[in-house]
């Protein structure tokens with residue numbers, strides 16, 4: 001771990017312990033519960049709390065022996081613009097995603113599938129080409145969009161050499 005990263009983690013830990021309300025440092029979403037220690041303790045960043053979803057994801061990735069590198073945590077990503085779909089309902093956002101984003105994400109997924117591409121570079125490119133994208137994960141390769149009425153999760157996979165996507169629109173009020 002680099003010194004800068006270590007310092008950033010210590011700073012984060014202090015802010016969390018001081019009770020600062022902040023997004024989940026791992027996924028960048030506003031999914032943290034107000035009482036810090038009721039969230040999940042990260043398996044990778046000592047003493048750092050992440051949201052329950054990320055806690056579950058970390059456990060799964062540990063099982064798959066493929067943790068998300070700390071450098072890929074939302075907190076450590078470059079500052080990004082405020083472009084997003086948060087004012088757009090999922091149905092409308094999906095039209096843009098299907099028409100514009102999927103054609104851009106497919107080649108990145110293909111590069112990722114080759115096993116030689118650096119995920120961080122792919123992720124940076126994805127966020128640049130699809131500014132409304134909230135998050136992209138490597139294993140499994142999936143994209144998350146926050147929209148006005150919930151979240152859109154898109155999972156990528158290949159079947160018989162063809163890319164397929166599974167799109168889930170998770171609405172807030174179930």
Ligand SMILES: [Zn+2]
Pocket residue numbers: 024025026027028029031050051052053054055
């Ligand atoms: Zn999280």
